[in-house]
Amino acid sequence: MPDSALLEISNLHVTFAVGRRRIPAVQGVSLSLRSGGVLGLVGESGCGKSVTSLAVMALLEKDTASVEGSVRLEERELIGLPYKEMNRLRGSRMSMVFQEPMTCLNPVLTIGQQIEEVLQVHQNLTKRGARDLCVRMLAKVGLPDPERVAKSYPHRLSGGQRQRAMIASALCCKPVLLIADEPTTALDVTVQSQVLALLQELQSELGTAILFISHDLGVIAQMADRVAVMYAGRVVEQGSTAELYANPLHPYTRGLLASRTRLDDLGSSAGRRLPSIQGNVPSPDQLPEGCSFGPRCQYCDGRCQRGMPELTDEGEGHLVRCIRAREIA
Numbered sequence: 001m002p003d004s005a006l007l008e009i010s011n012l013h014v015t016f017a018v019g020r021r022r023i024p025a026v027q028g029v030s031l032s033l034r035s036g037g038v039l040g041l042v043g044e045s046g047c048g049k050s051v052t053s054l055a056v057m058a059l060l061e062k063d064t065a066s067v068e069g070s071v072r073l074e075e076r077e078l079i080g081l082p083y084k085e086m087n088r089l090r091g092s093r094m095s096m097v098f099q100e101p102m103t104c105l106n107p108v109l110t111i112g113q114q115i116e117e118v119l120q121v122h123q124n125l126t127k128r129g130a131r132d133l134c135v136r137m138l139a140k141v142g143l144p145d146p147e148r149v150a151k152s153y154p155h156r157l158s159g160g161q162r163q164r165a166m167i168a169s170a171l172c173c174k175p176v177l178l179i180a181d182e183p184t185t186a187l188d189v190t191v192q193s194q195v196l197a198l199l200q201e202l203q204s205e206l207g208t209a210i211l212f213i214s215h216d217l218g219v220i221a222q223m224a225d226r227v228a229v230m231y232a233g234r235v236v237e238q239g240s241t242a243e244l245y246a247n248p249l250h251p252y253t254r255g256l257l258a259s260r261t262r263l264d265d266l267g268s269s270a271g272r273r274l275p276s277i278q279g280n281v282p283s284p285d286q287l288p289e290g291c292s293f294g295p296r297c298q299y300c301d302g303r304c305q306r307g308m309p310e311l312t313d314e315g316e317g318h319l320v321r322c323i324r325a326r327e328i329a
């Protein structure tokens with residue numbers, strides 16, 4: 001593992017207990033993110049992306065979720081950290097933005113009250129200092145008339161404005177790590193590209209590392225320098241963005257890439273079905289024998305059903321979990 005890793009997730013397991021069912025949602029995920037880097041985490045809905053990120057932030061319900069493995073931020077182990085210390089890190093060293101800002105914005109407080117509270121708790125600022133910094137931060141995320149926005153309640157803002165306000169709140173203490181979980185999925189295309197451009201700008205200005213989660217490979221390609229592909233609770237492929245898109249090795253990654261709607265293809269392929277992966281992501285408590293992707297894989301044969309393939313290095317940190325990767329490449 002590189003010495004400079006800012007975030008090091010090793011062999012993370014998350015199991016939910018729901019009644020008598022045990023749901024192994026994340027099974028042995030290892031990821032590493034360097035300081036100032038952007039790691040994309042991609043996969044269809046239900047693959048375990050959000051659960052992985054919530055485990056990093058210690059935001060899973062303790063009663064139902066059991067978390068094992070190691071999560072180190074700046075070489076400090078986070079798993080098992082007392083609530084108070086974790087709370088101090090959240091918001092200051094690490095923070096998170098979600099698909100739906102209203103899940104973390106309080107509807108009965110103004111935007112200003114919420115951001116100023118974060119600043120007062122973590123930065124020891126006076127009320128006046130917090131107000132000034134809040135307004136500057138709202139201006140930085142491109143909100144026109146930031147003074148007015150600070151006095152507004154969240155519901156008075158548009159979806160795109162709320163997303164900008166949440167980003168301001170997440171970045172106001174200059175965290176070293178931002179986790180962005182589908183931050184633009186709910187926005188329409190124009191606003192989505194503005195918010196992505198904003199995140200890129202802030203990332204390079206503040207040097208914040210981002211764990212960027214999306215089901216959209218196009219968005220990931222734009223944002224991330226490294227990518228990890230998740231399927232059914234495991235990483236199935238990982239590598240630099242350039243390498244992975246140019247030379248995808250796992251049949252799942254290839255399927256995701258092939259099923260992307262490309263605007264430049266739409267004209268010529270009108271009426272033609274886009275290739276897509278048949279079937280659905282299995283539920284974590286009903287995984288098939290052997291390779292989890294087997295039942296959906298056109299290359300699956302008897303060998304694939306004998307056990308879960310290991311994640312192996314095919315060269316220069318390009319990892320893949322498929323015993324046939326070399327044959328079919």
Ligand SMILES: Nc1ncnc2c1ncn2[C@@H]1O[C@H](COP(=O)(O)OP(=O)(O)O)[C@@H](O)[C@H]1O
Pocket residue numbers: 016018023025043044045046047048049050051052064283284
């Ligand atoms: N609190 C929970 N209790 C039980 N199962 C859960 C819980 N949260 C998530 N899961 C299950 O874990 C799996 C991964 O979910 P998630 O991480 O949200 O997927 P993704 O973000 O990739 O769409 C899914 O099968 C989901 O149903």
Ligand SMILES: [Mg+2]
Pocket residue numbers: 049050051181
């Ligand atoms: Mg999710």
